[in-house]
Amino acid sequence: MLGLVVLGLLVFCALFADVIAPYSPSEQFRDAALRPPSLAPVGGHVFILGTDPVGRDILSRLIHGTRLSLVIGIVAVGLSLTGGVVLGLVAGFWRGRVAEYVVMRLMDVMLALPSLLLAVAVVAVLGPGLANAMYAIAIVMLPHFVRLTRGAVLGELAKEYVQASRLAGAGTARLMFDTVLPNCAAPLIVQATLGFSSAILDAAALGFLGLGAQPPTPEWGSMLASALEFIQSAWWVVTLPGLAILVTVLAFNLTGDGLRDALDPRLKR
Amino acid sequence: MSLLEVGRLTVEFPAGDGALVAVDDVSFSVAAGEVVGIVGESGSGKSVTALSLLGLVDEPGRVRADRLAFAGRDLQTMAERERRRLLGGEIGMIFQDPMTSLNPSFTVAFQLMEAIALHEGGSRRERRARALQLLKDVEIADAERRLDVFPHQLSGGMSQRVMVAMAIACNPRLLIADEPTTALDVTVQAQMLALLLRLQRERSMALVLITHDLGVVAEVAQRVLVMYAGQIVESAASAELFAAPRHPYTEALLASLPERNAGNRRLASLPGVVPGAYDRPRGCLLSPRCPYVRERCRASRPPLFDVGTSLARCYYPLGAEPRP
Numbered sequence: 001m002l003g004l005v006v007l008g009l010l011v012f013c014a015l016f017a018d019v020i021a022p023y024s025p026s027e028q029f030r031d032a033a034l035r036p037p038s039l040a041p042v043g044g045h046v047f048i049l050g051t052d053p054v055g056r057d058i059l060s061r062l063i064h065g066t067r068l069s070l071v072i073g074i075v076a077v078g079l080s081l082t083g084g085v086v087l088g089l090v091a092g093f094w095r096g097r098v099a100e101y102v103v104m105r106l107m108d109v110m111l112a113l114p115s116l117l118l119a120v121a122v123v124a125v126l127g128p129g130l131a132n133a134m135y136a137i138a139i140v141m142l143p144h145f146v147r148l149t150r151g152a153v154l155g156e157l158a159k160e161y162v163q164a165s166r167l168a169g170a171g172t173a174r175l176m177f178d179t180v181l182p183n184c185a186a187p188l189i190v191q192a193t194l195g196f197s198s199a200i201l202d203a204a205a206l207g208f209l210g211l212g213a214q215p216p217t218p219e220w221g222s223m224l225a226s227a228l229e230f231i232q233s234a235w236w237v238v239t240l241p242g243l244a245i246l247v248t249v250l251a252f253n254l255t256g257d258g259l260r261d262a263l264d265p266r267l268k269r
Numbered sequence: 270m271s272l273l274e275v276g277r278l279t280v281e282f283p284a285g286d287g288a289l290v291a292v293d294d295v296s297f298s299v300a301a302g303e304v305v306g307i308v309g310e311s312g313s314g315k316s317v318t319a320l321s322l323l324g325l326v327d328e329p330g331r332v333r334a335d336r337l338a339f340a341g342r343d344l345q346t347m348a349e350r351e352r353r354r355l356l357g358g359e360i361g362m363i364f365q366d367p368m369t370s371l372n373p374s375f376t377v378a379f380q381l382m383e384a385i386a387l388h389e390g391g392s393r394r395e396r397r398a399r400a401l402q403l404l405k406d407v408e409i410a411d412a413e414r415r416l417d418v419f420p421h422q423l424s425g426g427m428s429q430r431v432m433v434a435m436a437i438a439c440n441p442r443l444l445i446a447d448e449p450t451t452a453l454d455v456t457v458q459a460q461m462l463a464l465l466l467r468l469q470r471e472r473s474m475a476l477v478l479i480t481h482d483l484g485v486v487a488e489v490a491q492r493v494l495v496m497y498a499g500q501i502v503e504s505a506a507s508a509e510l511f512a513a514p515r516h517p518y519t520e521a522l523l524a525s526l527p528e529r530n531a532g533n534r535r536l537a538s539l540p541g542v543v544p545g546a547y548d549r550p551r552g553c554l555l556s557p558r559c560p561y562v563r564e565r566c567r568a569s570r571p572p573l574f575d576v577g578t579s580l581a582r583c584y585y586p587l588g589a590e591p592r593p
Contacts, residue, residue, distance in 0.1 A: 096328075096329070097328075159366075159370075160365065160366055160369045160370040161370050161372045163320075164362070164370055164371075164435065165372070167325065167357055167360075167361075167362050168383075168384050168435075169356075169357035171353075179372060182372075182374035183373055183374050185374075
């Protein structure tokens with residue numbers, strides 16, 4: 001419940017960032033660099049959460065960063081989910097054939113690598129940038145969706161309604177997407193919600209390493225990276241983006257857990 | 270002419286070095302409007318026989334047959350697409366487990382209308398009316414309300430009725446019921462059988478009833494096939510089978526019925542188990558368990574012999590002369 005409320009707030013921030021944010025995320029107030037959080041006006045401007053080393057309002061940047069984070073989550077999870085579902089269905093339906101071995105062994109290889117390392121490798125190939133970071137995250141999350149889908153598909157295929165459907169004349173494509181897929185949706189929805197948080201976290205990590213969003217994009221991870229040298233002298237520049245990431249990830253995880261409780265039949269009674 | 274003809278059907282599944290023979294040289298036919306029972310214990314190949322008729326045996330299973338024909342049309346040479354259309358429309362099947370036989374994601378109406386749309390078409394309104402009529406045909410109380418519920422809101426018996434409704438949606442000429450009563454309460458079992466028989470009579474469908482319940486078969490079937498370890502061991506008219514079983518296995522099955530053991534402390538039973546993939550005897554498949562076994566039974570496998578009006582796979586059929 002709490003997760004959903006926070007999530008709603010975040011979505012609201014993302015949608016209306018231009019209206020809510022007091023200043024433009026890239027406007028530099030040169031005479032107000034590195035101001036600590038305070039309500040007192042400085043030169044006619046109020047910086048509630050302070051300013052960064054070049055005098056940009058941190059609150060505005062965080063609000064705009066919300067938009068980026070959610071977009072990253074949606075794109076990365078969307079790509080990963082689509083690819084994962086298709087590959088998982090293929091692996092489940094062609095069980096014991098070459099297709100399954102190729103798909104599942106490939107996924108095993110991907111799972112064997114630490115996720116961030118794999119993401120860094122992918123970005124190294126594609127080149128740094130926000131879009132490439134999203135593709136990299138989508139690729140890293142792929143095995144989870146594939147394995148989850150395949151498992152659910154195998155469970156459903158054993159049930160007799162699938163045979164009944166085949167008998168009624170359904171072809172393979174129809175069986176895959178119309179008959180079986182809707183019954184595998186519950187775990188996938190949960191995994192997708194949880195995947196959102198890891199996508200945001202990974203994107204922030206890539207941004208922090210300088211491989212994700214490039215300055216002056218107000219992305220949380222790159223905000224952290226660019227303020228690293230001030231960690232001793234100006235705590236707010238580093239702490240606040242970190243907190244934003246924490247709260248967002250926590251909100252998605254809480255929502256994911258809540259959805260699991262609501263959707264997973266094994267946890268029902 | 271027979272509606273369904275099956276000649277020398279064999280279904281194998283690769284297992285280790287060899288193959289597990291699930292159905293072994295099975296031949297039978299079903300006439301239009303006839304009720305045929307297939308009985309046998311678990312693993313005797315009843316269900317696989319049915320699935321192979323419908324082309325539902327998956328890789329790596331192998332289906333071979335000399336003849337597999339429905340209404341005079343050869344199912345083996347037919348194109349896949351044509352066969353699917355024929356089977357879904359003209360042959361209906363009811364599965365064992367009512368709780369998993371309906372797709373949990375869709376309402377009863379949706380699933381019924383989908384089946385109707387596939388084979389008959391018609392407008393949405395017509396299809397819905399037809400779905401409602403089908404639910405009434407299978408004696409579902411309060412049918413209007415049941416149309417829009419999901420399968421998990423139905424009881425087992427109710428789900429089974431919906432299954433039957435789906436199977437008869439396209440007015441099939443043959444209905445295959447695979448243990449339709451196994452998962453149901455005893456009282457509901459009787460209702461279910463009565464329902465199947467009523468539908469069979471009203472629509473003059475042929476009905477193949479697969480079961481391990483001899484009582485069910487005795488009540489409804491005109492002809493009975495007894496299967497053991499993938500083979501048909503006896504085929505006889507229902508009355509004949511119960512009055513004078515020709516095969517020792519049939520006799521043992523009948524002797525194990527609780528009704529025939531009134532007053533006994535223990536039910537009569539055959540010692541031993543059905544042979545598996547690796548211990549199939551060279552001779553008669555029943556020879557390790559048969560109380561009448563002789564040298565010849567162990568040496569070679571008997572074919573099906575004509576015994577009076579029945580067929581029995583035994584060199585020494587009960588109550589008849591030994592076969593040459």
